[in-house]
Amino acid sequence: MAQVQRMSRLMIKTLRDDPADAETLNHKLLVRAGYVRRTAAGIWSWLPLGKKVLENVTRVVREEMDAIGGQEVLLPALLPKEAYEASGRYDEYGDLLFRLQDRKGADYLLGPTHEEIFTQVVKDMCSSYKDLPVILYQIQTKYRDEARPRAGVLRGREFQMKDSYSFDTTDEGLAEAYQLHRAAYIRIFERLGLDHRVVSAVSGAMGGSASEEFLAPAPAGEDTFVDCPNCDYAANTEAVTYKVTAVADAAGAVEELDTPDTPTIESLAAHLGVPASATLKNLLIKVDGEIVAVGVPGDREVDMGKLGEHLAPAVVELVTAEDFVERPDLVRGYVGPQGLEKVRYIADPRVAAGTAWITGANKEGKHAKNVVAGRDFEVDDYLDVVVVEAGDPCPNCGTGLQVDRAIEIGHIFQLGRKYADIFSLDVLGQQGKPVRVTMGSYGIGVSRAVAALAEQTADDKGLCWPREIAPADVHVVAAGKALQTELALDVSEKLNAAGLRVLVDDRAGVSPGVKFTDSELIGVPKILVAGRRSAEGVLELKDRRTGEREELTVDEAIARLTDRG
Amino acid sequence: MAQVQRMSRLMIKTLRDDPADAETLNHKLLVRAGYVRRTAAGIWSWLPLGKKVLENVTRVVREEMDAIGGQEVLLPALLPKEAYEASGRYDEYGDLLFRLQDRKGADYLLGPTHEEIFTQVVKDMCSSYKDLPVILYQIQTKYRDEARPRAGVLRGREFQMKDSYSFDTTDEGLAEAYQLHRAAYIRIFERLGLDHRVVSAVSGAMGGSASEEFLAPAPAGEDTFVDCPNCDYAANTEAVTYKVTAVADAAGAVEELDTPDTPTIESLAAHLGVPASATLKNLLIKVDGEIVAVGVPGDREVDMGKLGEHLAPAVVELVTAEDFVERPDLVRGYVGPQGLEKVRYIADPRVAAGTAWITGANKEGKHAKNVVAGRDFEVDDYLDVVVVEAGDPCPNCGTGLQVDRAIEIGHIFQLGRKYADIFSLDVLGQQGKPVRVTMGSYGIGVSRAVAALAEQTADDKGLCWPREIAPADVHVVAAGKALQTELALDVSEKLNAAGLRVLVDDRAGVSPGVKFTDSELIGVPKILVAGRRSAEGVLELKDRRTGEREELTVDEAIARLTDRG
The missing domain is CATH 3.40.50.800 (Anticodon-binding domain)
Incomplete structure (x- = not known):
């Protein structure tokens, strides 16, 4: 005992004052209470009380992973580059990867996550469908050379993580492993006493259940998410969808307006004395080199990240002045969808059929009013591309959404066959033929969970741990x-x-x-x-x-x- | 549960055949039984059964460290170079250190051992004698870029280690922390079921209790040690001392012998028809540039490593042909201690006062017999410098010693004030004045202990674990x-x-x-x-x-x- x-x-040494470089609650308090000390930027030493808390979190994670049949392993942190070159991630990670050479000049990296190595281990160990499914996990030190390590142990360059990987022969098997993890994660965060939300990490268009994030609401968080104060809807801001509501009666005929010197929405709205929301903003972009117009209400911003994800793997760029030279039909600052030919038109769901807008007339210094979607122009694709704002309607119940900050404490992901394809991971199937394996990847930030707990539970007197986690x-x-x-x-x-x-x-x-x-x-x-x-x-x-x-x-x-x- | x-x-996947590259029992069996797999040279993945065994060893180590009041912490493995530059070890480690740079070009290393960082932590956390003593420990991944990683997990480049450090204000405190560790290590290895020996790691001349090694006898071991089949004496071969026994009556007067073409002991012994042990071999070396002679019986070899340790921090080199040019008094191949002037003479304790030898006459082609130590020449320093051989007398009881191979599984070391001096680690003493802290450093190879256990307990059918460690x-x-x-x-x-x-x-x-x-x-x-x-x-x-x-x-x-x- x-x-x-x-x-x-x-x-232990407690400090009366906050460390000079500390901006977040967990950083201030974990240092002041003698739980951790900084060894280098984003690199922390866990002192006796801190180690106990870290160990308590680890124990809960381990117990719940064991309960879903997870098998604990320990893979190296120092990894040969070959596997990551095969997957392309050796380059894709860029500066985020710590790279080094051994005494013979061979290239290595410090593992940021282990999909490649687990795929190789399973390829070595499993040869038949009878050997699957398996769920493997490790609780291990991970490395990412963050450009701006911050917030104490919340975003370190060396940190503790539980990563697990599921291997199945069927999509149903993968879905089951995913649900096992989802349930285990909820139990883990409940036992830890972490207030958390499970949110879709990508929009519904890509398959709602393929990836979810576990977020711990906290002002120090780096992620934003929306949640509904009325129903249980919560989502990553990039995954929020807009549900089209009833559209008013059609407006009158299109009417051209003389609007000199109004190339921006602000100048136009001021000139006409209408709210920006009555206007339709048309952003021109190039998708794999082809010019495409994106229409959103004038009071909304296009989320370029979201747009890029929708159109991936196509390359999305903004148009340049030179592009206008080649296309005299596109009048800069006065573009409207009603006159555009040979230009693909993407619009936010708010630009629903039947809605009427003030928009460019495709003539210098001219706009048009009563331009009705579906009557005066066609939308080629509806995509959720606007930056979500507080008060946007909940797609479930229509209540105004909240936008809050949160810490990402877990992520579950149905990878599918990406890594199995790269490493030719097949097992002999029931029919005697090779079957390609499908895979899931699941992570919990263990040291980050400590920071999130500190953020959520502390008060003005100091830290205030839930009993299971307390030292x-x-x-x-x-x-x-x-x-x-x-x-x-x-x-x-x-x-x-x-x-x-x-x-x-x-x-x-x-x-x-x-x-x-x-x-x-x-x-x-x-x-x-x-x-x-x-x-x-x-x-x-x-x-x-x-x-x-x-x-x-x-x-x-x-x-x-x-x-x- | x-x-x-x-x-x-x-x-799990068991293999009928030994891996092609495996030479040692633990490597063969841990791979064949599916406990571990090689990820890169000296870098291993611990699979489910292996992880359980590793965890069992870890648990025993943790319990016994806690029992002596050790406080568990977790320091980073990725370390800024500055602290190791301050101690000189950044260069001293040479190729053994994994070095890397971050995205800003700052230099880091992967920690091989943590004396520097613990010293800095204690300097930060402890300011008064009341804050000491402390014993801190961690069970952590360590890195050493071994030139020849071998024997599976026995000598890896990434490995698990328990390292602990004691901090005291007095020498008595350090001695107590050392004894606490010594007793804890014995309990740990007993609980693990590891046959082990505690041996002096350095010769008595440097203080017998300053450093001891824990060795697990096994043919795969890289260390050799001696133990006495009669009493409980055991020592690192470099630490064996020779106890002078009774010396025979003095011989007659010195007599010169004509021995043409006998510059080596072999040629001399053959020429005279005497055993090599009757001759005295005189090795010339340079100590910080000064020529010194080292005398050992003709049938023994000088252990240069041992000699270097005795004379450290002086630099020891062999003499070159050029050195003889400058010193015509030194006749190459025919040196004898009886005529040497201005040359410091170091001898093995076997060259005891009263012993008579055949040795060089300091003339080309001539030797001398009846050259008696203490009568015909003086020994300036007696040092144990010969390579220990099986059958050498036990310094305790005189019985012929055995020389065996073993795995080093633990090392305890009274460091003293070396690191405290480097980092000016003082605390306020009872008298109100700063007191320099004294420190011990103690290690157990956790993954190595698994290998040692496999080596010691396996039989021709496979692995055979003690119950506490078994999966x-x-x-x-x-x-x-x-x-x-x-x-x-x-x-x-x-x-x-x-x-x-x-x-x-x-x-x-x-x-x-x-x-x-x-x-x-x-x-x-x-x-x-x-x-x-x-x-x-x-x-x-x-x-x-x-x-x-x-x-x-x-x-x-x-x-x-x-x-x-």
């Missing part, structure tokens, strides 16, 4: 006098004997005030103080989160704390 | 028929419910013979077979090591296996 952890012997179940504080220390150590041993993990502040020469402040900063969920009434054998039990206090005898305190119900 | 591990779902407590084998599989799965669940770790071979379409061979190769200590008498509910329990078998009912088998006494 673990021993009582005495702070007089623990390597101890109870923090016993000896106010200072010999009698109090004696009582604190005695009750600590008794709590330890009852199966609790105990941290006891038995430091000599440290004032009670400093000890109380430290106990709140460190964030163990229950604080038991041997103070004023120690001579009577009475202690004060404080709930770290609520601040509720009650006075208890030793036996009462033990009974209260061991009641895990 | 862990689940029953079904081989039908386990990723399961019992390997249940279903001979093949449906009834047998049913019984095997049933008893497996019952054993699991009784707290045992169970591996069950429930594979369909695999012959009983293959299953039995696999179970012996895999090496779980107890094998329970559901075979011929399954219909009666009778199983056969086999001891993997002894081969003893007995027939038992299900209840008897459970009772037998759960009796851990």
Whole structure:
């Protein structure tokens, strides 16, 4: 059984002030409470209390991965480049990859993720459909040379990750492995006490269930996502779809307007005295060299990333001044879909059939009003391409969406046969013929989960861990006098004997005030103080989160704390 | 609780033949039994069974480190070069260090051991004598770019290691931390079931207790060590000392011998018809540029490594032909200590005062006999510099020593203030003045311990693990028929419910013979077979090591296996 952890012997140093370079809550508090220290940019040392928290998260992840039949392995972090050259990722990763050579000049990399190596292992170990399915996982140090490591252990260059990979012979098998992971991840984040959302990582057009992200809402997060305050809809902002609602009656005939010097939406709206939302903005782009127009309401921005994903693998570029020279039919600043010939027209679903717009008249200084979609112009493809904004309607229930920041703590992905194709991973099928294997890839940021938990649970006094993750179940504080220390150590041993993990502040020469402040900063969920009434054998039990206090005898305190119900 | 591990779902592939490149037992068997696979030279993947064994060793190490008050941390493996430049090891390590640059061109290394970084952490965290002593440890991936990675996981370039570091203000504190580690290491290796010896790593002249190695005798080992078949003496060959025994009566007067063309010991001994051991060989070396003579019996070799360690930090080189040109008093091939002036004379303890020798007469073609140490020449320093040989007398009891091969599985070292001096690691002492900290460094090769265990415990059938380390407590084998599989799965669940770790071979379409061979190769200590008498509910329990078998009912088998006494 673990021993009582005495702070007089623990390597810990708490700081009153935030580190100068810390911007996020987890960074400030994990450093101030002595959980971690920075060794280099984005490279962290986990000190005794931090290591305990990291280990607690690891244990939960391991138990739930084992529960879905995951088999734990440990692959190297130092990897020969050949496999990553085969997949193309040796170059694709660019500067994100740490590369090195050994003494013989052979090229290696530090693994950012292990799809290639797992594919090779399974190719070596499995030869028949009878050997599948398998789910393999590891909890391991990963490396990514981030351009801007930030937010403490939230975005490090060396970090702990659980990565797993499923191998199946059928699409149904892959879907099942994916659902097993999805359920396991939800259990993991629930046990960790992490508020989280499962969101589609790509738009419905690419297959809704192919990839989902697990997000932990937190202001320090680098991701934005939308969620509905009314129903359970949540999505990555890039995956939000717009549901067309009822369209008003058709407007009158198209009418040309004289609008000199109004090449921008702002100048046009001001000139006409209409809201920007009444105008139709037409962005010209080149898709694999061909000019394409994209129409969105004048008050919305095109999300180029989203557009690129929709049109991938085609190359999307903005048009240049030179492109206009070659196309006199395209009047810069005054383009409208109604006169465009030989130009593919993509539009946001908001530009639904029957909607009427003020848009360019394809003549210098002229616009047109009452231009109706489906009547005056045709849309070749409807794609969700606008930047999502707070208040956009929920595609499920129509309620105005919220846009929030979050930390990506997990990602599950149906890879399919991409890597099996690269490495020719086949097994002998039931019919005696080779079957290509299909694969899923699933990750949880273990060190990142610690940061996310710190962000979500901390308050203005310091860290405030859920019990399963906390470095101890109870923090016993000896106010200072010999009698109090004696009582604190005695009750600590008794709590330890009852199966609790105990941290006891038995430091000599440290004032009670400093000890109380430290106990709140460190964030163990229950604080038991041997103070004023120690001579009577009475202690004060404080709930770290609520601040509720009650006075208890030793036996009462033990009974209260061991009641895990 | 862990689940029953079904081989039908386990990723395992056993091989009948040894891998072509495998020379050592652990390499052959760990690969054949599906515990590990090679990813690159000296870089290994731990597969499900291998990971379990690795984890079991890790658990034992962690428990015993915690028991001596060690605090677990996790420092990075990717380290900035500055700290290692400060210590000089960035260059000293030479090609053994993996070096790399990040995207900004800053220099990093992959940590081979962490003295520098721990010193910096303690400097940051501890400021008073009250903060010490501390023992910090981590179980972590280490990197060394070995020129010849070999023997499977025994000598890898990426490997798992437990390294710990003690910090004290006094020499007595360091000695105590050292003894705590020594005792913990003995408990660890005993629990692992590793036959081991604790040997002095450096000669007594440097302080006997400053450094000891833990060796696991095994033919695959790269270290040689001596041990006494009579008493408990054991030592690294470089640390063996020679105890001078009684010396015979003095010989007659020095007598010159005509010995033309005898510049070597062999030619001299043949010419005179005496054993080489009757002659005194004088090796000339340069120590920091100064010529020094080293005398050893003619039948022994000088261990240059040992000599270098004795004389460190002086630079030791062999003399060249040019050196003789400048010193006509040194007659090449005919040097004797009796006529040497202004030359420091170092001798092996075997050249004890009173011993008589045939040696060079310092004249071309001449030797001298009856040259007596202490009478005809003086020895400036006695140093143990000869290569130890089997049969050399035990320094304790005089019995002829054995020379054996072993694997270094642990090393404990009183570093003293070397790193504290480099990084100015002081704490405020009891007297209010800064006190320089003293430090110990202690390592256990965790992945290497797995290899050593495999080497020591395997037999001609395969691996044969001690129970605490085995991937399961019992390997249940279903001979093949449906009834047998049913019984095997049933008893497996019952054993699991009784707290045992169970591996069950429930594979369909695999012959009983293959299953039995696999179970012996895999090496779980107890094998329970559901075979011929399954219909009666009778199983056969086999001891993997002894081969003893007995027939038992299900209840008897459970009772037998759960009796851990």
